Amino acid sequence: MRMQQVSKQFGSKQVLKSIDLDLQPGHIVGLVGENGAGKSTLMKAILGLLPINSGTVTVFDQQITLSRHASLDRVGALIEYPSIYPFLSGRKHLHLFAADNTSQARVDEVIAALDMNDYIDRQAKNYSLGMKQKLGIALAVLNQPELVILDEPMNGLDPKATHQVRDLIRNMSQNGATVLISSHILSELEKVIDDIIILDQGHIVRNEPMQTLSNESVDYLVLTTSDDAAAKKVLRDSQLVQSDDLANDPRVIFAKTATDTLAQAITQLTAANIAIYDVAHEHNDLETTLLNVLTADQTEVPHA
Numbered sequence: 442m443r444m445q446q447v448s449k450q451f452g453s454k455q456v457l458k459s460i461d462l463d464l465q466p467g468h469i470v471g472l473v474g475e476n477g478a479g480k481s482t483l484m485k486a487i488l489g490l491l492p493i494n495s496g497t498v499t500v501f502d503q504q505i506t507l508s509r510h511a512s513l514d515r516v517g518a519l520i521e522y523p524s525i526y527p528f529l530s531g532r533k534h535l536h537l538f539a540a541d542n543t544s545q546a547r548v549d550e551v552i553a554a555l556d557m558n559d560y561i562d563r564q565a566k567n568y569s570l571g572m573k574q575k576l577g578i579a580l581a582v583l584n585q586p587e588l589v590i591l592d593e594p595m596n597g598l599d600p601k602a603t604h605q606v607r608d609l610i611r612n613m614s615q616n617g618a619t620v621l622i623s624s625h626i627l628s629e630l631e632k633v634i635d636d637i638i639i640l641d642q643g644h645i646v647r648n649e650p651m652q653t654l655s656n657e658s659v660d661y662l663v664l665t666t667s668d669d670a671a672a673k674k675v676l677r678d679s680q681l682v683q684s685d686d687l688a689n690d691p692r693v694i695f696a697k698t699a700t701d702t703l704a705q706a707i708t709q710l711t712a713a714n715i716a717i718y719d720v721a722h723e724h725n726d727l728e729t730t731l732l733n734v735l736t737a738d739q740t741e742v743p744h745a
């Protein structure tokens with residue numbers, strides 16, 4: 442999938458601004474950004490579900506327009522809420538959406554993968570939010586698409602279902618599918634994605650391997666001592682640690698800037714007759730790292 446210089450405006454509001462994007466085949470790519478950043482709009486643009494103002498979207502070497510989208514046969518998607526026929530069972534939905542070459546075994550496999558056997562023959566109008574969501578995901582992956590686009594697939598799912606969806610996504614990717622997935626549940630997203638795209642104010646501000654962003658997270662050491670106030674003073678005076686770290690947290694906490702930071706801190710504290718009862722390692726989660734990226738972007742010179 443390739444987007445070139447894609448812009449989208451709703452009235453006077455510019456939602457996507459000259460977006461260039463290539464998805465690497467077989468990769469699981471996370472799309473994140475604040476509410477209203479344009480994630481759903483970007484996904485809809487890929488699927489030809491809305492007219493774009495300029496630029497091109499190409500899926501499997503075919504340009505997508507509102508009227509020309511044959512290559513979307515190779516794409517599976519769940520955008521916003523799944524469309525459900527209330528009086529049909531989940532199984533009927535799957536049969537209705539199954540492509541000619543999708544076997545009964547594949548239908549059963551998807552039902553089992555998402556643990557839907559208990560209710561798959563009940564009318565969908567009686568499904569809970571999470572059951573409907575799982576049916577929507579099942580429909581998106583049923584025909585083994587080569588590109589899967591999932592907008593907030595973890596919405597309303599319990600931890601077991603979230604785990605099953607993660608496994609399903611990994612499985613699709615291992616079989617060669619490219620997956621684009623948006624989510625606000627960053628702790629879940631980071632467990633499954635290879636690459637991350639951060640959208641802010643209509644621009645892609647990051648598009649990189651997840652590992653690159655993870656490497657930006659800072660490791661912290663948190664000490665429990667016999668006298669935390671005295672420990673803070675010793676560490677501040679030693680200039681071994683940034684005094685900012687110590688000032689901003691009631692605990693004895695500091696960034697691990699070098700492999701021997703901890704050893705030196707222990708030596709200093711021991712020399713000052715302060716006992717160390719515990720050392721804990723903490724690190725910024727994806728949420729904090731993402732907030733830092735967005736804050737940095739929003740305080741820079743405004744984008745054109």
Ligand SMILES: Nc1ncnc2c1ncn2[C@@H]1O[C@H](COP(=O)(O)OP(=O)(O)OP(=O)(O)O)[C@@H](O)[C@H]1O
Pocket residue numbers: 451454456474475476477478479480481482483
């Ligand atoms: N059909 C529409 N008509 C007018 N404005 C729209 C339409 N669809 C989206 N927008 C606006 O475009 C912007 C981006 O919306 P979009 O749904 O793409 O954001 P999002 O990143 O998916 O947000 P969220 O995380 O809240 O789902 C918002 O300001 C929204 O109000």
